[in-house]
Amino acid sequence: MKKFIKKNDFIKLLKDEMTISVGGFLTNGTPEKLIDLVIESKVKGLTVICNDGGFEDKGVGRLIVNNQVKKLIASHIGTNPYVGKLMQESKIEVELVPQGTLAERIRAFGAGLGGILTPTGLQTIVENGKQILEVKGQKYLLEEALGADLALIGGAVADDYGNLKYSQTMRNFNPVMATAAEIVVVETVKRVSEIDPEDVITPFPFVDYILED
Amino acid sequence: MNEKEIIASRIALELGDGDLVNLGIGIPTMVADYVPEGKHVTFQAENGIIGLGPLTEEETNIVNAGGMKATIKKGGAFIDTITSFTFIRGGHIDVTVLGALEVDQEGSIASWIIPGKKVPGMGGAMDLVTGAKKVIIALKHTNNGQSKVLKKCSLPLTAANQANLIVTEMAVMKVEKDGLHLLEVHPDYSIEDVIKATEADLIIKDVQKMKGVN
Numbered sequence: 001m002k003k004f005i006k007k008n009d010f011i012k013l014l015k016d017e018m019t020i021s022v023g024g025f026l027t028n029g030t031p032e033k034l035i036d037l038v039i040e041s042k043v044k045g046l047t048v049i050c051n052d053g054g055f056e057d058k059g060v061g062r063l064i065v066n067n068q069v070k071k072l073i074a075s076h077i078g079t080n081p082y083v084g085k086l087m088q089e090s091k092i093e094v095e096l097v098p099q100g101t102l103a104e105r106i107r108a109f110g111a112g113l114g115g116i117l118t119p120t121g122l123q124t125i126v127e128n129g130k131q132i133l134e135v136k137g138q139k140y141l142l143e144e145a146l147g148a149d150l151a152l153i154g155g156a157v158a159d160d161y162g163n164l165k166y167s168q169t170m171r172n173f174n175p176v177m178a179t180a181a182e183i184v185v186v187e188t189v190k191r192v193s194e195i196d197p198e199d200v201i202t203p204f205p206f207v208d209y210i211l212e213d
Numbered sequence: 214m215n216e217k218e219i220i221a222s223r224i225a226l227e228l229g230d231g232d233l234v235n236l237g238i239g240i241p242t243m244v245a246d247y248v249p250e251g252k253h254v255t256f257q258a259e260n261g262i263i264g265l266g267p268l269t270e271e272e273t274n275i276v277n278a279g280g281m282k283a284t285i286k287k288g289g290a291f292i293d294t295i296t297s298f299t300f301i302r303g304g305h306i307d308v309t310v311l312g313a314l315e316v317d318q319e320g321s322i323a324s325w326i327i328p329g330k331k332v333p334g335m336g337g338a339m340d341l342v343t344g345a346k347k348v349i350i351a352l353k354h355t356n357n358g359q360s361k362v363l364k365k366c367s368l369p370l371t372a373a374n375q376a377n378l379i380v381t382e383m384a385v386m387k388v389e390k391d392g393l394h395l396l397e398v399h400p401d402y403s404i405e406d407v408i409k410a411t412e413a414d415l416i417i418k419d420v421q422k423m424k425g426v427n
Contacts (some may be wrong), residue, residue, distance in 0.1 A: 025294075026258040026280030051294070052334070078333030079280070087332065096332070099259065100298030100340035107295055120302060120343045123373035126335075155274070168274040168291055169261045177294045187275070202295070 003162055005070060005185065005209035007037055013150065013183060014041045017070075021049040021106065021148035021177045023155065026079060029170030031154030031187030034211060035059065038152075039066055047071040049106070049148055053080035064092065073146070075099035089129055090145035098126060101143050103176055109147035110179025114144050151181030153202075158188045159195040162204035171201065178206045185209045216382035219399060219426050222247040222353050224310055224380050226350060226425045228254050232307040233300070235259060235341055240351045241310035247425075255286075257306060259297050264289020274322040278337070292325045301337065302344035309345035309405065311338055315366045316350045318413040320376040320388035323368035334372060342375040354381035360412035362393075383407050385423060392416045397423040 020038070024030025030050075038046075039062060046069050053074055055062030061080040063069050071093040077083040083162050086092035097105070104116045117140035131142040155170025166174055167189050178184050184207055214222065217240050225247035228234055231341055232259050235257045236242050245267075248254050256265040258278040265277060266284035277283040285291070286374075300306055313324040322342055325335040325423055340349050362379060379386040384407045385397035395415040408415060 025278075026276065028260065028274065028276040028280060052336075074334065076334035076336040084332060092334075096334045098335050098339040099294070099337040100302050100344075103294040103298055114340075118302065120340045120372075122343075124339065124370045126339065166293075168285075169258075169276050170274050171291055171293045172261050173294050176295050 002183070003007050003207065003209050004212045006081055006212050010037055010185060010209070010211060011041045013185070014038060014043045015044040016043050017047075018043065018150055019047040019049065019148045020153045021181055022060050023153050023172065023174035023177050024054075024059055025169070025172040027054050028060075029155035029166070029172050030054065030059040030173055031152050031211075032059070034063055034150065034152045034154070034185060034187050038063060038068070042068075044068050045070045047073065049073045049102075049146065049177075051102065053077035053083040055079055056082050061129055066185050067091075071095065073097060073102070075102050085189070102146070105143050105146035106173070106176050106180045109145035111177065114150055117141070118143055146180070148181040149183065150175070151177045151184045153178050153186040154182060154189075156188045156202075157185050157190045157192060157195070158186060158207075158210050159192050161194070162207040162210060163195045163200045164202035164207065165195055166201055175202050178202045183208050185211060187211045214426060217243060218351060219423075220380050223385060223423060223425045224349055224351055225249065227347075227378065228252065228308060230254075233257055233263075233305065234384040235301065235306050235309045237309070237338065237341075239312045241312060241373050242279070242355065244310055244351075248276045255296070257300060258283070259301060259341070261292045261294065261297050262289060263292060263300075298337070298340055302340050304344055304346060306341070306345040306348060308347045309341045310349045310351055311341060313350050313359050313361070313371070314353065315363055315368055316376055316379050317363045317366045318393035319365070320374045321366050322348075322350060322371045322376050323366040324371045326369050327367065338371050342372040343426070346378050347378070349378045350376045350381060351380055354383045354407075354410050360410055363412045364414065383410060386415070389416075394418065395420055397421045399423040399426060
């Protein structure tokens with residue numbers, strides 16, 4: 001049940017204007033080798049979904065510095081000044097989403113839901129243009145589901161079947177992003193022959209490909 | 214003690230035995246250094262740790278919510294973002310301590326954007342202040358002589374009416390239904406000093422000397 005993919009075949013999956021979700025938190029758990037290949041592919045006009053804008057020399061920040069990203073959907077961009085510069089020049093669109101809302105929007109897509117109801121962002125500019133619904137006397141924002149064409153998963157420990165667990169805090173957005181994309185590609189930090197079924201975080205059916213070393 | 218140490222040490226007294234606590238970046242992070250001995254507090258980091266330990270120089274894949282190499286305490290757990298924000302938004306965090314650019318007498322908080330100048334983003338802050346049982350705001354009382362404790366926040370909000378306690382180097386203030394109560398004043402300042410440095414209307418009834426500072 002191994003589903004390894006060679007670097008060249010991974011590059012063939014990439015297309016201009018794609019939406020790509022990328023795991024990681026301030027690049028902890030971000031698949032840097034897969035990012036290398038996206039840079040090598042020279043695809044452009046990407047919409048990138050990631051917790052943050054990474055750094056200018058690390059994570060999705062490198063795709064942004066390489067001017068491959070048309071739109072970034074993230075909760076935080078403060079660690080990558082280049083994002084702010086592109087925003088001022090109107091060369092990138094940035095949608096800032098509260099971190100918990102971002103995670104739940106992705107989860108909703110993976111779980112076949114249209115969206116979620118959250119109190120986060122009420123009475124702030126985050127609610128602009130969104131429906132407010134009342135349930136049992138409590139107001140909530142309707143936040144729509146968010147999926148991707150391709151998910152790039154990092155920090156993974158994979159077994160021969162394609163099951164995954166994750167190294168330490170590299171887990172973060174990776175398991176949820178692995179549920180919410182047309183194609184899911186994984187970069188491992190470690191390979192094992194078998195993960196105890198009680199310890200599997202991402203079961204193999206969510207995984208399409210594992211990048212060959 | 215410098216101003217930041219005063220704020221952090223005072224806030225540490227607010228943490229209860231057995232509390233699950235999330236500390237923001239900056240002054241809030243320093244609160245962990247002042248937890249009184251014998252008090253057992255568990256720290257959560259929103260990137261995915263229950264039982265966050267001290268920073269480390271050693272090789273590790275563990276980072277804290279500021280992206281710095283950190284450790285996990287015995288009995289702790291690594292969690293994904295969904296579980297982390299289930300704790301945060303679902304009311305399972307007892308106390309969150311966050312910095313802010315502005316806070317006002319109605320408990321509204323502004324911390325994530327200065328339009329046209331700086332747009333770092335909200336990260337997990339909006340969820341934290343919405344979901345935590347108690348929200349403590351840690352900030353310097355003034356910025357270049359301008360009060361950061363206002364009648365009404367001028368910057369875009371992180372959340373409306375969510376702050377419970379405001380701790381600065383000068384004072385401890387509590388947000389109540391009837392307004393902002395001045396509870397404690399640092400011994401280096403008088404009540405008049407605090408009033409002068411505060412744009413918000415302060416309700417002054419029974420003011421104590423700030424606890425936990427010498």
